[in-house]
Amino acid sequence: MAILDDISAFLQKGKAKEVKELVQLALDQGLPAKSILEDGLMAGMSIIGGKFKRNEVFVPEVLIAARAMNAGTALLKPALAAGGVQARGKVVIGTVKGDLHDIGKNLVRMMFEGKGLEVVDLGVDVGADKFVAALREHQPQILALSALLTTTMNEMKTVIDEVDKAGLRSAVKIMIGGAPITEGFRAAVGADSYTPDAAAAADAAVALLQKAS
Amino acid sequence: MKYAKLAIESARELEFGFAPRPVTTSHGLAIGSGAVHPELKFTLPPITINASSMPEILEQYEGIARGALERAVHLGQRCLVLEFETLLEMTMESAIGLRILDLLLEACEEFRAKEGLLVEVRLTPNDARDFERPPRLRSSRWLEPMFELFEKGALAGAELLSIESTGGKEVHDEAIMFCDVQAAAFALTVLGVRDVHFLWARIVEVARRTGRLAGGDTACGFANTAMMLAEKRFIPTVFAAVDRAISAVRTLPAYEEGAVGPDKDCGYEGPFMKAIAGIPISMEGKSAACAHMSRVGNISAACADLWSNECVQNIKLLSGMAPTVCFEQLVYDTRLMNTAIARGSAAELQRLFVESDKYTDPQALVLAPESVFEISKAIVGAPSYVAAGRAAGLKALELIEEACASGRLALDEREVEYAARIGDELAAIPEDEGEFIEMMLPRIDTKACLLEEYGIGSA
Numbered sequence: 001m002a003i004l005d006d007i008s009a010f011l012q013k014g015k016a017k018e019v020k021e022l023v024q025l026a027l028d029q030g031l032p033a034k035s036i037l038e039d040g041l042m043a044g045m046s047i048i049g050g051k052f053k054r055n056e057v058f059v060p061e062v063l064i065a066a067r068a069m070n071a072g073t074a075l076l077k078p079a080l081a082a083g084g085v086q087a088r089g090k091v092v093i094g095t096v097k098g099d100l101h102d103i104g105k106n107l108v109r110m111m112f113e114g115k116g117l118e119v120v121d122l123g124v125d126v127g128a129d130k131f132v133a134a135l136r137e138h139q140p141q142i143l144a145l146s147a148l149l150t151t152t153m154n155e156m157k158t159v160i161d162e163v164d165k166a167g168l169r170s171a172v173k174i175m176i177g178g179a180p181i182t183e184g185f186r187a188a189v190g191a192d193s194y195t196p197d198a199a200a201a202a203d204a205a206v207a208l209l210q211k212a213s
Numbered sequence: 214m215k216y217a218k219l220a221i222e223s224a225r226e227l228e229f230g231f232a233p234r235p236v237t238t239s240h241g242l243a244i245g246s247g248a249v250h251p252e253l254k255f256t257l258p259p260i261t262i263n264a265s266s267m268p269e270i271l272e273q274y275e276g277i278a279r280g281a282l283e284r285a286v287h288l289g290q291r292c293l294v295l296e297f298e299t300l301l302e303m304t305m306e307s308a309i310g311l312r313i314l315d316l317l318l319e320a321c322e323e324f325r326a327k328e329g330l331l332v333e334v335r336l337t338p339n340d341a342r343d344f345e346r347p348p349r350l351r352s353s354r355w356l357e358p359m360f361e362l363f364e365k366g367a368l369a370g371a372e373l374l375s376i377e378s379t380g381g382k383e384v385h386d387e388a389i390m391f392c393d394v395q396a397a398a399f400a401l402t403v404l405g406v407r408d409v410h411f412l413w414a415r416i417v418e419v420a421r422r423t424g425r426l427a428g429g430d431t432a433c434g435f436a437n438t439a440m441m442l443a444e445k446r447f448i449p450t451v452f453a454a455v456d457r458a459i460s461a462v463r464t465l466p467a468y469e470e471g472a473v474g475p476d477k478d479c480g481y482e483g484p485f486m487k488a489i490a491g492i493p494i495s496m497e498g499k500s501a502a503c504a505h506m507s508r509v510g511n512i513s514a515a516c517a518d519l520w521s522n523e524c525v526q527n528i529k530l531l532s533g534m535a536p537t538v539c540f541e542q543l544v545y546d547t548r549l550m551n552t553a554i555a556r557g558s559a560a561e562l563q564r565l566f567v568e569s570d571k572y573t574d575p576q577a578l579v580l581a582p583e584s585v586f587e588i589s590k591a592i593v594g595a596p597s598y599v600a601a602g603r604a605a606g607l608k609a610l611e612l613i614e615e616a617c618a619s620g621r622l623a624l625d626e627r628e629v630e631y632a633a634r635i636g637d638e639l640a641a642i643p644e645d646e647g648e649f650i651e652m653m654l655p656r657i658d659t660k661a662c663l664l665e666e667y668g669i670g671s672a
Contacts, residue, residue: 055446057627058627059442060448100301103442106390107390107447125346150260150526151261151262154260155261180526197445
């Protein structure tokens with residue numbers, strides 16, 4: 001439909017105001033919220049995400065598109081809830097205790113949001129207890145951990161052990177990332193996924209969710 | 214701004230191994246007086262820092278120092294610097310940092326006495342204030358432990374004092390992700406400048422009181438983050454190049470407060486500091502690929518006085534432990550530069566460093582001595598830090614656009630579009646700090662950035 005194509009096009013340009021106006025218009029016209037979300041907003045994000053992966057756009061374009069998507073999604077939320085439509089999945093994300101680096105984690109968060117995932121961002125310097133509490137409160141399908149230092153990466157193991165001790169390990173897939181992290185480290189600490197960059201992390205999250213469903 | 218003119222008359226005076234205002238350490242290591250020396254930096258392999266791991270951590274640091282010192286003797290490298298940049302736990306609990314420092318100093322003293330090495334330790338407490346969110350730059354509970362480490366470390370024998378300060382980073386991080394050059398300039402020339410003044414007045418005072426050298430700062434958390442994002446193609450290289458030029462204004466107040474150099478290795482704005490303040494500088498490039506990739510591996514050596522590897526984990530490689538391996542690479546790099554100086558070929562070697570990188574990337578272009586000279590002139594000719602940042606950014610853009618117009622630098626269409634946008638946004642920045650603050654206030658998240666911690670809005 002033309003209006004959904006227009007939503008997608010304006011979203012790709014990061015035009016939040018126009019996206020909001022068109023989403024409202026689409027709702028007024030009686031289009032299903034699920035269709036506006038999937039065929040308008042997420043379709044646009046998928047195109048911009050693809051361009052980013054092919055080095056055709058930079059991160060700022062992705063981020064402003066994500067902002068536009070959030071603006072549109074906020075309008076859709078009541079209708080989505082009323083129709084029983086849920087987010088594609090939920091992620092709790094944070095940088096582990098003792099580590100203050102958050103640019104990489106923020107990029108991953110925004111890439112997740114661009115894939116239509118609901119993200120609970122716990123910030124930086126997050127202890128294992130806070131991760132466990134957040135898992136209990138938000139019940140996400142994915143826990144994403146970030147670390148940039150060789151002296152904090154082992155904290156990921158602590159978090160995974162605590163999640164296990166809390167009896168929550170089978171309910172959540174754990175993704176890890178950061179400069180010193182490797183596939184070998186992932187295997188050693190018992191995480192489910194390691195990806196080297198933000199775009200790959202978003203794809204991996206979607207793949208994990210599809211596998212789980 | 215203190216500096217109204219440059220410390221040099223022409224770009225030709227920007228040389229490696231020579232600084233207009235060289236320094237000599239208390240043990241007699243001359244820096245910027247006609248030679249380039251290696252500076253080794255290192256960190257721990259994957260390990261958690263706690264009481265039970267302390268014996269292993271101490272052993273690691275001592276092994277790193279002794280490995281490098283023994284290699285120095287073997288290679289006949291008399292002059293060197295070891296940088297000890299603390300990790301969070303070592304600053305928050307300064308006794309840990311001091312214990313490690315003591316081990317390094319003991320090893321250095323032994324090799325001074327036994328082997329006649331001219332070796333010094335640079336102490337760089339990490340900026341623990343960044344541990345709190347929002348950061349409380351002036352009232353942080355981590356400020357005093359940090360200065361305790363500076364003070365006691367200097368008294369223990371750390372000859373060079375440095376820091377990678379973080380004031381303004383909370384705004385700059387988001388600015389670079391959105392390529393918002395006005396917010397980046399605000400972070401660097403208002404917030405950063407104010408914080409660098411605040412910190413360095415005190416660091417210089419510690420150095421003077423203890424008879425040490427107040428080395429210098431680095432915009433690593435700022436322009437190097439932009440460099441890393443550009444390297445991953447997350448942001449345009451032209452933005453990173455402009456951010457680099459503006460970052461020089463942020464670091465300059467350290468020298469206005471009395472820091473004498475050498476500045477910190479990861480401060481790629483060092484050449485601008487040499488041009489303006491005349492200080493000797495530490496630089497890193499191709500031999501820092503163990504820590505991060507870059508597009509400026511050769512050109513960054515063009516006016517280095519210390520040459521560093523940035524950082525390497527203490528892990529085993531085929532030939533030996535990684536810090537020892539890095540040290541050997543630095544020795545050969547600096548030996549080549551010093552041989553060039555000795556035989557009068559330094560200008561030619563510098564030309565090779567510059568020409569091999571200059572037109573491969575805008576970030577390299579702005580580090581060419583002739584670009585550094587022009588951008589530095591723009592900085593000292595400005596009436597305020599904000600105006601200096603704007604002028605530095607616009608001059609960097611002008612040089613990039615000239616290089617593109619001449620066909621020597623190739624930028625893709627997306628980069629060209631960004632260059633135009635960055636230029637327009639820079640030109641719209643007012644010269645007056647008060648006006649700039651007024652302009653930016655509606656865009657600053659005052660919950661994430663506490664302006665009073667920069668002395669803004671307070672009496």
